[in-house]
Amino acid sequence: MDYSQFLVMKQEIALLVVFLLVFLCDTFMPKRSQGAIGWISIIAFAVATVFGFCPDLIYATGNAFSGMYSSGTAEIAIKNVLNIGALIVMIQALRWAQQDMVKVRRGEFYELLLVTLFGMYLMISSRHFLLFVIGLETASLPLAAMVAFDKHRYESHEAAVKYVLTAVFSSAIFLLGLSFVYGLTGTLYFDGIAVATMASGISTLLVISLAFVIAGIGFKLSLVPFHLWTADVYQGAPTPVTSYLSVISKGAAAFAFLIVLWKAFGTVYSQAWEWMLYALIILTITIGNLFAMRQRNMKRFLAFSSISQAGYIMLGVIAFNSLGLTALMYYVLVYIFSNLAAFGVIGAIENATGKVHMDDYKGLYKTNPRLAFTMMLAMFSLAGIPPFAGFFSKFFIFTGAINQGSVAIYVLVLIALINTIISLYYYLLVVKAMFISQDDCTIANFRSACSERFALWVCVAGIIGVGIVSCVYNYLYQMA
């Protein structure tokens, strides 16, 4: 075996080094200096993130393990995007990890996070379903432990159990679909499947197996109707884990989904999965919106909002062109900043006061104007109001989809547009609670932790800057 092919996996290796470092520190560092573990992870991971932007990486692309693994420029770019998001999550988690009940195991949080990220890397880069499944499971199972991290809270257990059970079920369905695919084509390589389906054409079994594969990955993305776990898990999990689930996990799955559908099943695009995805997108956006309208718990509210956002991300997949790929990565990046800003505010308030209900946010503007302002920016960006980044990401994702050219897609984009109006309603509900209903201020003025403020500043800079500073889009455009 040619061991030099490991060198293609530079980002994975960097991540493993960070993981090992954190693991060793966690194991061997004396108890009293454990407080530094968070910062060690963050700094080490920041170095790995910066490493991802090395220009040399672009020239070191290629395949490994007889084509099971592939790292191209687009993969590098999406991994960089995810790194940025994971870094922000790690910073936001610092304060939460210092709580008494969590303190003893805080090293494990960072280890689990890095491991799941590693799994997502594998999902993104795999070109063989075996490797893909390994990545998927590596990215799923440790998440259950993370969801249950607040052992002292009942909701946290409940969420973890729900997550594990549904995840196992969806894995089973996914593997069933894969075995059908293997039976039909005799290979698990994406290229091989594409060639075989091209030759054999569409068949009933292929469509069924494709539906199962889509259901399996759709679970990670929480596409309707595979989404029902989302709200309960998001609500029960600790806030940093929720934000990680809603942003990083979702972004990685979206990109992997795109790779699977384009590379393995690209030849049956218009015969099969274009229409499945079409239906799923409409369902996801609409039902996500309809549920989001009724939520009063902020975390649950953002769970449904993130379901509907996943539908928008899928527009980049259905576009089936390079513009769609760029738009998807850009959307994920913008979504990271916007959603993490929202979760950052929620986390800060929860850490300080323990309140997560929307009614508690009434009059927040009076007591904590900066947090309220950040939240407002996040809501505007999620709703897609110019000139914030969310507007540009929606614009590009719609452009990508429309460039596909068929009339059906125009209708789809129109439906998505109508849904943005609906979404505006519930995003503005939060803004209204904070700014307009000023009669009762249940949350007193408090000073959030330095780490939380820093993370929020980064997110605000992203929300304002990413849309206007065009080099971000150009970077992704060139990488795609």
Place this chain on the structure above:
Amino acid sequence: MDITLPLLILVIPLFMFLLLGLCGMKMSHRLAGTLGTLGMGTVLVLSYITALTYFYSGAPEFITQAGERLQYTVFNVTWLQFTDSLVIRLGFLLDPISAMMLIVIPTISFMVHLYSLGYMRDHHGVYEHGFQRFYAFLSLFSFSMLGLVVATNIFQMYIFWELVGASSYLLIGFYYKKPSAVSASKKAFIVTRFADLGFLIGILILSFYTGTFNFADLTSAPVDGIANVSQVSLTTAEGIKAMFTNSPAPMFMGASVMTWALVLIFMGGMGKSAMMPLHIWLPDAMEGPTPVSALIHAATMVVAGVYLVARLFPLYLMETAALDIIVVVGALTAFYAAMVACTQIDIKRVLAFSTISQIAFMMVSLGVARPEFHHGLGYMAGMFHLFTHAMFKALLFLCAGALIHAIGSNDYTAMHGLRKYMPITHITFLIGCLAIAGIIPFAGFFSKDEILTACFGHSIVWYIWMSLVAGLTAFYMFRLYYLIFWWKEHKVHDPHHAPHDQPWTMTLPLVILAAISCVAGFVPFGFLVTWNGKPMFEGHASFFTNLEHLDWSVAGISLAVAIIAILIATAMYKKENPLPEKMRNALPRLWDWCYHRFYWDELYQFITHKIIFGCICKPIAWFDRHIIDGAMDGLAYVTNKASVAIKGFQSGKIQMYVWFYLAGALLLGAITVICLI
């Protein structure tokens, strides 16, 4: 050329805007004002260095061996790339006119920054409310205006064009508690926005046919030898014209599409530069603080329209029909505004109409410029007048500001006979009047003389017409001068409260601008700013170049006209006498029309309120209220109902979740199979 300086020229004012806008309220008034002024002072130095490097360094990227000045793009970054051809760039272009504006804008802006330190306080030294905001807006304006003149492409220009409009809106409405200021700012914004609609359509037509926004591609003049220069694209204006004529639809409603595009673009210029019939906003804009009027509504923003035409001049040369329209609009406006200026009472209104009239001079000058005649003398003259006018008109406005600050009223009826009390203001105002009237050797004489020479070369009719307007200019300026400083003695009830000259922050800018107004006429523009970059005359530039190349037959006549006009004004207004009243009673109808600005505002009022609001807006409002709102209400109703209907799915029971999951996957497969196979 290094990009640091040009970049700083734009970044510093933007930074000052953000700093003063975001943190201004936490600073003391004095600190905010000083910071703003220092920032502008830095920009002043930097842009002088940049402009002088461009004009005098002789570097090969700026000037060829033959003495021909070139367009030089300092930087040009891609901002938004929609497609391969539809790219929006932001950059910094140096050529004779942008370098000239790099002198004009920071000079006036710095003077105004300095002047406002004194002006924006009352007599007891208390700063006005919103002082920091004022400086933030001034910085924003300076940034926008600088960005406008150095634009490398017409879209960048449009962006900054709107930004100057926005900052002008903010500054006119600075006293937002005063209803007249609020309505004036709205009027200015709406009228110029309406004009910008034409501008935008013109830009779109132009770029649709040519496939480019870049000035370098649109206007690189058809000059021999330019092909060797790498900075300039090979596409010439003739090539652009060919693109239009070879297009599938070269004509539209009897005129070529290119003419349409250029006229629509000129419409944007008409709005900003207050040409008839879009001039109505400028007199009202005088509601803003006087330093703002000096900076924005006299020297810089209002000449943006002239600058726009000059920027696209090679294109206009291809379609002389558009140039003829510019001449007619300019000439009518010049005469109209001069007539109105003779009757106004508010001294700022007189200056405002005078500004309209002088800008019209520049427009006419550009309109009559042809390469055949004196190497495009009109272009040079227009730019020259832009330069000198900026200086002396800013001076006049700042003097008016000093008077208003001292007296507390805008009307000359409250002034009269101030010459003894405010000697510095008196002398500097007189210099400004002499300059605008065109008396040798003050600045206005040279530039106005060049304009009249250019008109003479084009057609004798316009020459006589514009000379008449020049005479009117001298008349109304000296009427104003005598009514403020002479007429009758100023009654002072209390010697402690006698009007007096203002603090040094206000008088220093007056003195500097007056000095510039005395010598600006000797700047050898013929060697610096010409339409194709080539010097207009043989030999070398010297201090007396302009004197040597004077056409004395034209100059003598214009000088005579000006002196006669001044003598008439002296006779009528130096001492209190019944002559003006008699004149007014002799021609009551004419006086009435002039005084009411020929009832343009009433006409607009009628058109907008009676015709547009009544016949167009009401049906649209009905449609909006019943159809669109109804649809939205319906959407909200349906959404709400659906939301209630499906809430049972989220039961919290995991068995249900798994069932739904399985059913969903199977249904997805089954329906696809049924539908597609």
